[in-house]
Amino acid sequence: MPAEQPRLTRQRGPAQKPGIVHLGLGAFFRAFGAIYIEEAQRKDGGDWGIVGVSLQSTRTRDQLAPQDFVYTAKELGAEASSLRQVEILYDVLAAREDPEAVLSAMADPTTRIVSLTVTEKGYCHDPSTGQLNPQHPDIAADLKNPVPVSAPGYLVRALARRKAVGEPPFTVLSCDNLPDNGKLVRGVVIELARLIDPDLATWIEHEGRFPSTMVDRIVPATKQEDIDALAAETGRFDDAPVFHEPFRQWVIEDDFVPAFGTGKRPDLGAVGVQLVDDVAPYEHMKLRMLNGTHSAIAYLGYLAGHETVADTVADAVFAPFLKALWRQEIIPSFEAPPSVDLEIYADELLARFANPGIRHRTWQIAMDGSQKLPQRILGTLKDNLAADRPTSRLATVVAAWMHYAGGTDLNGQPIDVRDPMVDRLKSISDNPADDAEKVAAFLNIRDIFEPDLAGVLKPSVTRAYQDLKTDGVQSVLRSLG
Ligand code: CS2
Numbered sequence: 001m002p003a004e005q006p007r008l009t010r011q012r013g014p015a016q017k018p019g020i021v022h023l024g025l026g027a028f029f030r031a032f033g034a035i036y037i038e039e040a041q042r043k044d045g046g047d048w049g050i051v052g053v054s055l056q057s058t059r060t061r062d063q064l065a066p067q068d069f070v071y072t073a074k075e076l077g078a079e080a081s082s083l084r085q086v087e088i089l090y091d092v093l094a095a096r097e098d099p100e101a102v103l104s105a106m107a108d109p110t111t112r113i114v115s116l117t118v119t120e121k122g123y124c125h126d127p128s129t130g131q132l133n134p135q136h137p138d139i140a141a142d143l144k145n146p147v148p149v150s151a152p153g154y155l156v157r158a159l160a161r162r163k164a165v166g167e168p169p170f171t172v173l174s175c176d177n178l179p180d181n182g183k184l185v186r187g188v189v190i191e192l193a194r195l196i197d198p199d200l201a202t203w204i205e206h207e208g209r210f211p212s213t214m215v216d217r218i219v220p221a222t223k224q225e226d227i228d229a230l231a232a233e234t235g236r237f238d239d240a241p242v243f244h245e246p247f248r249q250w251v252i253e254d255d256f257v258p259a260f261g262t263g264k265r266p267d268l269g270a271v272g273v274q275l276v277d278d279v280a281p282y283e284h285m286k287l288r289m290l291n292g293t294h295s296a297i298a299y300l301g302y303l304a305g306h307e308t309v310a311d312t313v314a315d316a317v318f319a320p321f322l323k324a325l326w327r328q329e330i331i332p333s334f335e336a337p338p339s340v341d342l343e344i345y346a347d348e349l350l351a352r353f354a355n356p357g358i359r360h361r362t363w364q365i366a367m368d369g370s371q372k373l374p375q376r377i378l379g380t381l382k383d384n385l386a387a388d389r390p391t392s393r394l395a396t397v398v399a400a401w402m403h404y405a406g407g408t409d410l411n412g413q414p415i416d417v418r419d420p421m422v423d424r425l426k427s428i429s430d431n432p433a434d435d436a437e438k439v440a441a442f443l444n445i446r447d448i449f450e451p452d453l454a455g456v457l458k459p460s461v462t463r464a465y466q467d468l469k470t471d472g473v474q475s476v477l478r479s480l481g
Contacts, residue, residue: 005237008067010087015069016041016049018090019263021105021170023151024118025052025060025092031073031219031244033115033175036273038088040266048266049090051105055118055151058094063240065092072230072241076357083234095154099147106158106170112260114158115173116185118151120371121420123178123188127374128447130184132191143195152188156196156204159189163203168259171209173252177291179283179375182212182253211253214282216290218245218352220360245358247348250274251282281337288330289342290349292376293322296393297353298365299400303410304473309360313353317474320481322350325393333383367418369401370425370448377401382453392460393480399464400473402442405429410469421445435469436462 020037022029034050041048052069054060064071069089075082095102106114120127124136132152133139142153159169172189174181186208194201222242231237254275256264269275276282294309300321301312312318326346336342381394403410406429407417419425428441439462443454467476 005231005235008070008072008085008236008238010068010070011085012087015090016088017047017110018049018051018105018108019047019110019266020050020113020115021053021102021111022050023053023055023114023116023154024122025054026117027222027242028215028217028219029115029117029175030071030086030089030240031242032215032217032248032250033117034086034088035073035084036248036250036268036271037266038086039271040268040273041088043270044267046263046266047110048088050088051090051111052092053095053102053105053154054092055095055122055149055154058097060240061092061094064089067238067240072234072238074230074241074243075246076243076355077246078351078355078357081357095149099154102154103148103158103161106154107161107165107167109162109167111170112257112264113173114155114170115175116151117175119176119368120178121368122151122176123184124150124152125184125188126447127371128450130180130187132188134191134195139192142192152185152192155185155189156193156200159193159204159208160197160200163200168257169204169208171211171256171264173211173213175213175215177215177287177372177375179287179379180212180280181283182210182255182279186210207257209255209257211255212279212283213253214249214251214279214286216249216286217247218355218358218360219243220358221364223359243358245352245355247352248272249282249286251276251279253277253279281335284334285337285340285342285345287375288334288380289326289345291372292330292380292397293325293349293353294365295369295372295376295401296322296325296397298362299369299397299404300473300477302362302366302415303400303403303468306362308358308362309353309365310356310358312362313350315474317477317481319350321393321477324481328390329384329393330380332387332389333380363416366404368420369405370419370421370445373398373401373448378449378453381457382450385453385456392464395457395460396464396468396476396480398457399439399461399468402429402439402461402465403468405442406438410472421447435466439465 070087126133138150148154174185251274297312306312331342384391405425407426
């Protein structure tokens, strides 16, 4: 920190009393949910301060504690930018250091919502079925030890404390990019509770509420150079700013624990959150159209040598490919949400991806592909195959993922692959087998590919895998655009 610069401080009086505990306090939630909640709190009052929890490291807490948990959110438009200071965090806890503090915050009767952004892998489920994976090392640990390590473990142990003292449960609000994220987290929590205490599982089943949500705002990871540039711009040092695009959309199933009456949630509707009965059409739209093409850009863009999403869509072969992917393979696969024109939504996505202010690395989005592929690409593929619709572009994305996940790019250079299955993926790629055998081995990973789908995909993915290798990304996309 430049010694002469003062640190950020709270400007709007003391911190709001907490009503929400948030698990997984990454940049995304701080640039998204926290801002909506702060706006709702300021508009309508209520004790909606947020206790953030980092499940893995102490870094976010260490960065935020010296500045009393306030931070800057910088909005980066294509032409202009703006700053806001976010003051809705009440405290930040590091779970590995003090699990008891986290459990007591969650069990505290003033906590009415526990929200989560723990990424796909944080749910400890099997991505191809959506069910809890009891063999997951964190779940195995949580079954043995009452001091949890996993997000489902924290939810179950904290709910147990509330049941034990006759308090209503908190609403569990998943904000991760998973289909039916509410149902998914409900399923893993109830399954884990059943293995620990069947009565607790039954209580959660009846009393618990797990609304599904669709969340959308592009928030790249904050880089050191962003922190330095912001300090130079403002003259104040903020060790934990977040940088985001102007666009945001939050759709939530309005199903919160009723026992809290009007205090069951902040008045999110007043600040533009869509509270609906059924979030599924919005989720499909967002996961398939935004995240699906984001992953396509991540793998194909990385293999084409592009560092960011904006650089990738500026490459002339990508826009026609993406447009064809949306129009011919993604849009026909699901029903549009009420009064949404999906062609316009696709055009807006391309403009969001092209925003030069957002330096979103292809490498960042490429992470954890084994956890992302099913809901972003494979569901669409499956629906298209069943309805006899085109699939060649989606198959090319799967093939690009295989090249990427194998850890060697198309020029033979190593890739720093981050994925919970990294060792398995690398060993498939390193095996001295021919291309068809490698593709077959990837398709044989049952945690990702269902057997029927794997069988049908084999010829087209093998072809795309070979074409990418012999002709390169640009030429393959040109032939598909
Ligand atoms: C991205 C998402 O990193 C990724 O996998 O696709 O984080 C994406 O930026 C958000 O879902 C946008 O709402």
